[in-house]
Amino acid sequence: MYPSSFDYHAAGSVQEALALLAQYGDDAKLLAGGHSLIPVMKLRFAAPAHLIDIGRIPALSAISDGGANVHVGATARHADVAASPIVRTRVPLLAEVTAHIGDPLIRNMGTIGGSIAHADPAADLPAAMLALGASLVLAGPSGTRTVAADDFFTDVFTTALQPGEMLTEVVVPVPGAGSGAAYEKLPDPASGYAIVGIAVQLQVRDGAIASVRVGMTGLGPMPMRLAGVESALAGTAASTAAIAAAAARAGDGLSFDDDVRGSAAYKLNIARVYVRRALVRAMAASAG
Amino acid sequence: MTEINVSVNGRGHTRDVEPRTLLVHFLREALGLTGTHVGCDTSQCGACTVLLDGRGVKSCTVLAVQANGGEITTIEGLATDGVLHPLQAAFRETHGLQCGFCTPGMILSAVDLLARNPSPSEREIRHGLEGNLCRCTGYQNIVKAVQHAAHTMAGGASAVAGD
Ligand SMILES: Cc1cc2nc3c(=O)[nH]c(=O)nc-3n(C[C@H](O)[C@H](O)[C@H](O)COP(=O)(O)OP(=O)(O)OC[C@H]3O[C@@H](n4cnc5c(N)ncnc54)[C@H](O)[C@@H]3O)c2cc1C
Ligand code: FES
């Protein structure tokens, strides 16, 4: 299977990529790792006339420790993010979630920015972005702006990215002392994408849950935080009973349908089970 | 057409390609290196795995232009002077293949795996080869082959010496 014909442009810098985007408008697509875009082009679901390769822009794949935040360049490959000592020690949830993506060969090509911009409702990284409270740096014709992950995912495969903009960097706050995190994923046996994926980042102070963010992927039209679970937990004593009560609210705000992946009742059940598992592990991790 | 410059198994090639040419077709059709197979053509099976700058990638999902400037290793490039690579020898020795369709991709994935982790556990081997599907072997002997090769490459005696 071949994609339709297109013109290929290797951007040498973010400025050049933005200029090409401005020039070709809707006829152009950015190409990062190509591991979401090339499959849909081969199936002819997409047929852009121009591909702008951002995978060769020097420094756009850099990972650095800025103290309060870890900065990950948009074209950092999943394999490099998962193996990065900075990511593993400072924001372990990001390393854990990234290691769940596809398989090692996919992780050698796919990029963090491509996955987040693509915003597949069953992708893993969006759940991590929500749980970590990450920010996304978007460069456009009139400069850069920063959008919180909470405001970034807006609908099925739809984000706050505007025409002419590109994602350049992911900024992840470094969790404080007493923090713990976990990602629990039930992969679809055929595709490897999440039927459900639950990312938890929490902080325990003096035996109570001082803060908690729960990002969910797979069971909705877009990745979202589970507000019912978060509010059930916030401020309560960190205990098994509190986890059970919070997990019971995993379905709050979601609506489940019967489909090829299972019945509505099954999906509600796995939402609760995976929330509980993730909370148990995150809480254990917070104890060091 | 776009001009690309790649090194394949240590040999440089400069070619004009249509930008939509997939790396696997470039290797098979432009260079005649048919050891890289097309199985699913949908990024699932890993039969098309090659090394691009030392890392295993599914070449049915990489554009030849994305490989421009890169170093590619295919199954044809693993043996040196007629001597099989330890992984090739181990696959033969431990019956790590039946029909052989998945084998080139499986071996290149295993080369990548052992480069990053020279003595993987059985679990790490199974996870490391997750992107490669085999319809014949049931994987058991593939895992054995990788363990065997890891041992050989670490300097252990090779059971396949001499043939
Ligand atoms: C077999 C297979 C299994 C997979 N399994 C999983 C899985 O289990 N979990 C999971 O989460 N993902 C999975 N993926 C997807 C994988 O993670 C992709 O790499 C990722 O979704 C896209 O990243 P990319 O760099 O390849 O982006 P590309 O395919 O290059 O781009 C994807 C889209 O994003 C746009 N884009 C890319 N970069 C930017 C940017 N910086 N700014 C703005 N727009 C941009 C492109 O224009 C395109 O529309 C799988 C993919 C395959 C092929
Ligand atoms: S042919 Fe490329 S993954 Fe199957």
Ligand code: FES
């Ligand atoms: S040996 Fe036949 S597919 Fe693996």
